[in-house]
Structure formats: C-alpha cells, structure tokens
Amino acid sequence: MTPLADALFRPVRVGNAFEETVERLMRAIRLGAVGPGERLPAERELARRLGVSRVTLREAIRSLQDEGFVESRRGRYGGTFVTASVPVAPAGGHVPAGELLDAVTLRSVLETGAAECAAGRALGAVDRRDLLARLAECRDAAVDEYRRKDSRLHLAIAEATGSASLTAAVADVRMRVNELLDRIPLLPRNLAHSNEQHEVIVTRILAGDAEAARRAMAEHLDGTALLLRGFLT
Known part of the structure; x- marks a missing residue:
C-alpha cells in the first residue's frame, strides 16, 4: 500500500461510520491511491485500518460496487478491485x-x-x-x-x-x-x-x-x- 493510501485509510468516527467509510474509499479512488484495476486491501486489514466492523465495510463496498466504482473477483487472486474505467460521477461531475x-x-x-x-x-x-x-x-x-x-x-x-x-x-x-x-x-x-x-x-x-x-x-x-x-x- 502506498503512503497516500496509508494516510487515507485512517480510522473513521462512530456516528456516521458507513458514510465516512464510503468517503474514505471514494477519496482513495479519486486520488489514485488505489488505481483502476488495482485491488483494495484485504477486508480484514481494511476494516482494522478504518476502525469499522466488517459488516459496515461490506455495506460500503457493496454500495460502490452497485454504482460501478469497484468490482469483486473470486478465486486465489480475488478481492475487491477498482474498476478499469472509474465513473466520473454517477449523475454529474466534479464540484470545486x-x-x-x-x-x-x-x-x-x-x-x-x-x-x-x-x-x-x-x-x-x-x-x-x-x-x-x-x-x-x-x-x-x-x-x-x-x-x-x-x-x-x-x-x-x-x-x-x-x-x-x-x-x-x-x-x-x-x-x-x-x-x-x-x-x-x-x-x-x-x-x-x-x-x-x-x-x-x-x-x-x-x-x-x-x-x-x-x-x-x-x-x-x-x-x-x-x-x-x-x-x-
């Protein structure tokens, strides 16, 4: 994992754990800390770094998968990968x-x-x-x-x-x-x-x-x- 990813995947707060987990993952994707085609850290490790339950992490990943930002692959070299072509935004674009x-x-x-x-x-x-x-x-x-x-x-x-x-x-x-x-x-x-x-x-x-x-x-x-x-x- 890059130093940038280390900095981005820091513990989240309790009150909005799901939303903040989504924000952390999206920021890592947007900033290229985990680039197109690259794999996110293993679920257990990522949940530990973010300080969230694996249930919360899975809900966040599933939400981003539904929107086309990540995809899950099975097998020995499986895991959660950033899609090769990351959407610009679901229904809009960058906002300053x-x-x-x-x-x-x-x-x-x-x-x-x-x-x-x-x-x-x-x-x-x-x-x-x-x-x-x-x-x-x-x-x-x-x-x-x-x-x-x-x-x-x-x-x-x-x-x-x-x-x-x-x-x-x-x-x-x-x-x-x-x-x-x-x-x-x-x-x-x-x-x-x-x-x-x-x-x-x-x-x-x-x-x-x-x-x-x-x-x-x-x-x-x-x-x-x-x-x-x-x-x-």
Whole structure:
C-alpha cells in the first residue's frame, strides 16, 4: 500500500461510520491511491485500518460496487478491485471544494440552529403533529421520492421555530444542497441510517432537549457532507 493510501485509510468516527467509510474509499479512488484495476486491501486489514466492523465495510463496498466504482473477483487472486474505467460521477461531475464547503457550512449553521430553536419552543399540537407526519412520510418514502420527503421534514423542523425568515433561509440552502445531492447516488444503507437519525432529531425536539437536538442534527448533516465530498470533490 502506498503512503497516500496509508494516510487515507485512517480510522473513521462512530456516528456516521458507513458514510465516512464510503468517503474514505471514494477519496482513495479519486486520488489514485488505489488505481483502476488495482485491488483494495484485504477486508480484514481494511476494516482494522478504518476502525469499522466488517459488516459496515461490506455495506460500503457493496454500495460502490452497485454504482460501478469497484468490482469483486473470486478465486486465489480475488478481492475487491477498482474498476478499469472509474465513473466520473454517477449523475454529474466534479464540484470545486470551496463551493461544496460553502453550501454544507451554511446548511450546518442554519439547520443545527433550527433544530435547537425548535426544541427550545413550547410546540403546539399542530407543530408536533406536523413533525411526526413528516417523519413518517420520510421513513415510508420510496427511493424515487425520498429526497422530496426528506426536504419536507427538514423544512418542517425549520417551520417549528416560528421564524419565517429562518424557514426561508433553510429552504434556500436546501435548494443548493439538493442540486448537489442530485449528482450522487442514493445508497440504501445511507437512507436507512438517515431515517434512524431523523427519528432521534424529532424525538429530541419533541422532548424539548435543545442541546441534544442540535447535536443530533449536526451528526446527521455531517453524514451527508461526507458523501458529497467523497463523490464530488
């Protein structure tokens, strides 16, 4: 393994282990640390380096295999190999790092603040029902409508703050982020994880725990930012 690959395959954090594993693998592929036709480190070794379970690693590799970035080969000289022709991006192209950073930073500031503010308010029955309804819609959404339902939930959280200006700002930044999200694949494991995080966020808001709601939203947004960086920069 090259020194670059050594640096890239460093331990990931716990909260978004799947998303960060995908980001690590994509960065290694994008930077040429593991080139077209070359084999990734053995599963046991790679899981150890990344500090993740082999189940998490397999889910990440399977997701990239489904999108055409890697392929599995059987036999004595088998393993997981980077495909000979790596896709440029599933539905788009390279995004300048500064442009991506600007969008995800603004989103983080606005939406973590919105979650904290919503949790700090004495929410009425209508707001509470709306949050739970949007949460259920997102959880039950088909893949092709997931991003729309996801947007509705995040906007419902902003609306629960009672600030029309904040809601408008969240809507604006969500439009920017959705344009970026449309360029990357929908990974089933990521969607399941997002729904788990949504449940935590809404539960914290309804319980009136402002600090926990903020932390939960920050962790959730970090997962999305990791995938955007992995696929687009």
